[in-house]
Amino acid sequence: MLLELRHVDVCYGDAPALWDAALAIDAGQIVSVIGPNGAGKSTLINVIAGVLRPSRGEILVDGVDVGALAGHRVCEHGIAIVPEGRRLFTHMSVHDNLELGAYRAGARAATRETMEEVFSLLPVLRERRSQIAGSMSGGQQQMVAIGRALMARPRLLLMDEPSLGLSPRIVADMFGIIRRINERGVAVMLVEQNIHQALGIAHHAYVIEHGRIVTSGRPEALLGNPQIKEAYLGV
Numbered sequence: 001m002l003l004e005l006r007h008v009d010v011c012y013g014d015a016p017a018l019w020d021a022a023l024a025i026d027a028g029q030i031v032s033v034i035g036p037n038g039a040g041k042s043t044l045i046n047v048i049a050g051v052l053r054p055s056r057g058e059i060l061v062d063g064v065d066v067g068a069l070a071g072h073r074v075c076e077h078g079i080a081i082v083p084e085g086r087r088l089f090t091h092m093s094v095h096d097n098l099e100l101g102a103y104r105a106g107a108r109a110a111t112r113e114t115m116e117e118v119f120s121l122l123p124v125l126r127e128r129r130s131q132i133a134g135s136m137s138g139g140q141q142q143m144v145a146i147g148r149a150l151m152a153r154p155r156l157l158l159m160d161e162p163s164l165g166l167s168p169r170i171v172a173d174m175f176g177i178i179r180r181i182n183e184r185g186v187a188v189m190l191v192e193q194n195i196h197q198a199l200g201i202a203h204h205a206y207v208i209e210h211g212r213i214v215t216s217g218r219p220e221a222l223l224g225n226p227q228i229k230e231a232y233l234g235v
């Protein structure tokens with residue numbers, strides 16, 4: 001198993017946000033996490049990425065517990081995050097944002113080669129490599145955020161609502177890109193409010209409500225579940 005969470009709790013001060021989370025992602029899989037606003041999806045992604053610390057439980061990458069490590073050390077284990085809201089260096093060029101993604105030791109030596117791979121996947125970034133990131137459209141900035149994460153040569157890409165605020169056409173492009181990233185052998189954990197598309201692309205999915213993972217399964221099974229249909233798909 002590439003990633004496994006066992007009994008993970010996360011608190012903000014005294015306020016619990018995630019309880020007893022258990023989750024597993026195999027190499028090469030796309031796993032979607034769906035749930036309403038405030039359910040704990042970002043908390044889940046951030047605790048895996050080392051942005052937050054678990055107050056209990058284990059976060060195993062290839063069987064090694066990374067729960068106590070800071071984000072840059074988690075990255076050394078092959079996990080990269082595309083954070084909610086992108087968090088680009090908006091005053092810097094596309095090229096410089098990408099280069100900063102290759103900071104981990106194993107990736108730095110391959111910066112030029114990896115950037116070529118990123119440009120082949122996201123050609124708009126090659127065209128606009130000298131442009132200041134903050135002057136680009138929302139969709140293009142999201143591509144920069146994805147490209148920057150890929151520069152770390154991850155085995156698992158964590159994506160927190162990559163389609164948020166984008167037009168339907170750009171959202172469709174985004175899901176196509178996620179599929180292509182996965183075809184290149186990178187596992188993806190996708191937190192999304194675009195339920196249909198998130199389930200359409202996934203090998204496995206989890207539903208999170210009020211800080212708890214309430215159900216999981218194959219996307220077809222979740223789409224056929226009357227409670228899921230009623231709660232999330234309005235049917």
Ligand code: ATP
Nearest residue numbers: 012015016017035036037038039040041042043044
């Ligand atoms: P959204 O889709 O709105 O981003 P989410 O499912 O990602 O929601 P989280 O952002 O993980 O949910 O939030 C889970 C809970 O933790 C919510 O009740 C939220 O108010 C709370 N929370 C999130 N961040 C903090 C913080 N920095 N300090 C205190 N509470 C927080």
